[in-house]
Amino acid sequence: MSRRIQPIFDSILADDRCIGGTRSFVESLQEQYARKKTLSQGQRRALTRVEEQLASAPALDMDKQSRLDNLISRAQKAQDAWAVDFITSIKGQLLMGKELSTRQKEILVKVADRHSDKAQAQRESWDTNFTSEMREMMEIAARYYLANPPYFKDLATKALEDNTFIPSERAYKKMVENKFAKKVIAATLADPLYNVGSLVALRASAPSTLLYITRSILGENKTRTGKLATVIKADAKPVTSPARGSKVYSVLFFGETSPVEVEERWIKKGKR
Numbered sequence: 001m002s003r004r005i006q007p008i009f010d011s012i013l014a015d016d017r018c019i020g021g022t023r024s025f026v027e028s029l030q031e032q033y034a035r036k037k038t039l040s041q042g043q044r045r046a047l048t049r050v051e052e053q054l055a056s057a058p059a060l061d062m063d064k065q066s067r068l069d070n071l072i073s074r075a076q077k078a079q080d081a082w083a084v085d086f087i088t089s090i091k092g093q094l095l096m097g098k099e100l101s102t103r104q105k106e107i108l109v110k111v112a113d114r115h116s117d118k119a120q121a122q123r124e125s126w127d128t129n130f131t132s133e134m135r136e137m138m139e140i141a142a143r144y145y146l147a148n149p150p151y152f153k154d155l156a157t158k159a160l161e162d163n164t165f166i167p168s169e170r171a172y173k174k175m176v177e178n179k180f181a182k183k184v185i186a187a188t189l190a191d192p193l194y195n196v197g198s199l200v201a202l203r204a205s206a207p208s209t210l211l212y213i214t215r216s217i218l219g220e221n222k223t224r225t226g227k228l229a230t231v232i233k234a235d236a237k238p239v240t241s242p243a244r245g246s247k248v249y250s251v252l253f254f255g256e257t258s259p260v261e262v263e264e265r266w267i268k269k270g271k272r
Contacts, residue, residue, distance in 0.1 A: 008051055015054050020092035057097030074115040078123060079168055083111050126169045140188045141181040147240040183242035192234035199270035200229050206266035228270040229253040236261050
């Protein structure tokens with residue numbers, strides 16, 4: 001069996017035209033064959049079909065192949081991973097002698113426009129004019145999204161781990177300029193409503209986890225209703241909610257020994 005199938009794998013994978021999804025598919029079949037020493041009838045037919053397509057595929061126009069390779073290179077430089085995968089898939093399809101659908105052609109035109117000389121010049125200008133204020137807003141948004149997964153996980157992680165990282169303008173606008181991130185950034189950069197040393201009290205609308213101390217040292221249920229607290233620190237933690245008044249304070253209630261973190265919307269000015 002191996003004398004019949006293994007040479008087919010070797011022939012297909014040695015062909016430079018076998019790329020993208022087709023290569024991944026053939027490699028997965030090869031891995032299965034190495035483990036089980038067999039393929040199903042359907043898998044054999046699929047493997048034979050790939051071999052026949054390669055054998056009958058006309059040579060791809062060198063100028064077209066060069067343009068696709070150049071477009072892949074531009075997309076890689078722009079950190080556009082999706083475009084790289086898409087163009088590679090398109091190239092593999094053409095190398096296999098398959099026609100592109102109308103939709104694929106439309107998307108390819110848009111990707112080419114996104115990585116044209118003009119677009120590339122705009123990206124270079126974007127990198128040059130990326131300010132410290134823009135980086136600060138990006139990091140605020142990144143902390144918010146890492147605290148509220150799964151959106152922008154990879155981009156947010158990179159923004160916080162690499163202080164030289166500059167995202168594409170498109171990625172920046174998606175993560176930083178959406179309505180949720182704007183609210184979080186505004187709350188973070190706003191002046192504190194309560195300064196350090198101010199007396200505050202909990203609002204009646206505060207969460208029960210703040211209003212009540214469920215177990216005291218004496219084993220009794222106690223409430224913080226009406227108790228005063230002193231602001232120990234403003235901006236005690238990154239803002240993780242787009243709700244109004246989400247700036248975080250560290251406050252110490254009278255008679256307690258450990259400070260509590262509370263959002264601005266849950267406290268009010270305290271009166272003696």
